[in-house]
Amino acid sequence: MRIFDISRKLVNGMPVWPGDTAFQYEVSWPMEESGSVNVGRLELSTHTGTHVDAPFHFDNGGKRIYELDLNLYIGPARVIDLPPEIESIGVKELKDIDLDGVTRVLFRTLAWKNGTVFPEKIPHIEPELAPYLAKKGIRLIGLDVPSVDPIDSKELPAHHSLNANGIHILESLILDEIAPGEYELIALPLPLVDGDGSPVRAILRQW
Ligand SMILES: N[C@@H](CC(=O)c1ccccc1NC=O)C(=O)O
Ligand SMILES: [Zn+2]
Ligand SMILES: [Zn+2]
Structure with missing residues (x-):
């Protein structure tokens, strides 16, 4: 079985x-001081590199990372190629693609070049894409860019619409x-009990 690492390096x-x-x-705490081991320390945002968003990230009443169903993050996924230099991803980009039986989609935009x-x-x-995907049975979308909304968005309409339609978010693949x-x-996200997001090690496997 082949494994493809689709995670950004930390x-x-x-x-x-x-x-x-x-x-x-x-x-x-280096070995020279501890006498036996090297011990590291991390400082990082929960939205560092490849990560999942918990609904609490954009909704005070939303689920925290530890409350999310792990079944969302393990299982069959379809990688879909989108045209280069695409401005936005909507129903019109996907209407000719058969999504029957697909529960996880990963959008390959290649827009993050450097x-x-x-x-x-x-x-x-x-935002209108969320109900369309939900109707097809999609429960998770992943992208190779750091947000499902424009970088300067404060309203985060896509985050909210996806969440309202039961679709979970995986970013920066x-x-x-x-x-x-x-x-x-x-x-899989880390078991951050109160977390609003979590870095993940994302992989794809193929027989
Ligand atoms: N929505 C983005 C992150 C985001 O919006 C953000 C992440 C860290 C610090 C500030 C952020 N947004 C501020 O408006 C995401 O889901 O990763
Ligand atoms: Zn995020
Ligand atoms: Zn996000």
Whole structure:
């Protein structure tokens, strides 16, 4: 079985959402001091690199990370190629694609071209797409950009619409090397009891 790692590397200096906590890893207790082991310490935002959003991220009454059903994050997923330089992702982009039986879709936009800097402009999900996907039975969408809404959006209409339609969100995947098709997705969030989001190690498997 082949495994494709679709996660962004967590490394000091990596791009983060404008104004958010910089990612920092350090060996805070080195072997020379502890006498036996190296022990690291992390400082990071819950929206660092490849991550899932909990509804609490954009809704004070929404579910926290630990309350999310792990079945969402393990199972069959369809990778869909979108046209280059696409402005937004709506029903018209998907109407000719048969989504019957698909519960997880990953959109490959390739819009985040330079992974060392945070993108200024990204294709976003049109809020009207959420009820369409929900009707098809989709429970999770993933993208290779850091948000389902425009970067400068404060209202977050796509986040809200997806949540209202029972669709969960996986952001900042790396899908450059992934051919469109059927895979098994595994992208489990950490058991952050009160979390609004969580980094994940996202992989695709294919027989
Ligand atoms: N909605 C984005 C993140 C986001 O909006 C954000 C992340 C960190 C710090 C501030 C943020 N938004 C501020 O308006 C996401 O879901 O990852
Ligand atoms: Zn997020
Ligand atoms: Zn988000």
